[in-house]
Amino acid sequence: MGRCNLRKIDLSAGKRRYRHDARHQTRGYREFAIYGGLGGRLDHTIANIQSLTYLAGEGAAGILYGDSYALTVIKDSSFTVPKDATGMVSVFSLSENVSIKGLKYEVDGVTLTNAFPLGVSNETTAKKGIISVGSGTLLILWHP
Numbered sequence: 393m394g395r396c397n398l399r400k401i402d403l404s405a406g407k408r409r410y411r412h413d414a415r416h417q418t419r420g421y422r423e424f425a426i427y428g429g430l431g432g433r434l435d436h437t438i439a440n441i442q443s444l445t446y447l448a449g450e451g452a453a454g455i456l457y458g459d460s461y462a463l464t465v466i467k468d469s470s471f472t473v474p475k476d477a478t479g480m481v482s483v484f485s486l487s488e489n490v491s492i493k494g495l496k497y498e499v500d501g502v503t504l505t506n507a508f509p510l511g512v513s514n515e516t517t518a519k520k521g522i523i524s525v526g527s528g529t530l531l532i533l534w535h536p
Contacts, residue, residue: 421452422451422452422453423452423453423454424447424452424453424454424455425454425455425457426440426443426454426455426456426457427457429456429457429458430456430457430458430459430461430463431458431459440456441456441463441465441531444456444463444464444465444531445465445467445529447465448465448466448467448469448529449467449529453466457536460535461533461534461535461536462533462534462535462536463531463532463533463534464531464532465529465530465531465532466523466524466525466529466530466532467525467528467529467530468525468526468527468528469524469525470522470523470524470525471522471523471524471530471532472520472521472522473494473495473516473520473521473522473523473532473534474534474536476536477516477521477534477535477536478516478535478536479515479516479535480513480514480515480516480533480534480535481495481514481515481516481521481523481532481533481534482511482512482513482514482532482533482534483504483511483512483514483523483530483531483532483533484504484506484509484511484512484530484531484532484533485504485505485506485511485525485528485529485530485531487503487504487525487526487527487528487529487530488503488525488526488527488528489501489502489503489525489526489527489528490502490503490504490511490523490524490525490526490528490530491522491523491524491525491526492511492514492521492522492523493519493521493522493523494517494519494520494521494522495514495515495516495517495519495521495523496514496515496516496517497514497515501526504530511530516534
């Protein structure tokens with residue numbers, strides 16, 4: 393069994409310090425679990441979603457965890473819905489060639505836009521849920 397390299401990074405010390413620390417303390421890491429980044433101020437939640445978009449663009453992965461839901465952003469890749477996800481899974485996009493497999497409502501090769509919420513309120517099933525995007529970025533929200 394491989395060794396897991398986990399490190400807690402506290403980035404709560406104010407805006408200027410946060411930006412500096414975020415750039416320097418996270419170098420070399422490719423996976424991020426962010427707790428406490430949802431459910432407070434809406435502007436901070438949106439900023440945290442933008443941070444996930446930045447990570448996805450850099451080839452890294454991040455998940456924001458809230459009290460009752462979690463979300464991630466993927467870019468030109470795929471995401472496997474966690475086994476512990478129950479109930480609702482929503483996908484928001486401005487992307488082409490989107491596929492959703494293993495959920496209640498499946499699609500293949502569709503274009504999702506930010507002008508119509510076609511991907512909202514899908515549901516988990518007994519199958520493994522896989523969401524992928526051929527070109528673009530997706531925001532995926534689920535209940536863990």
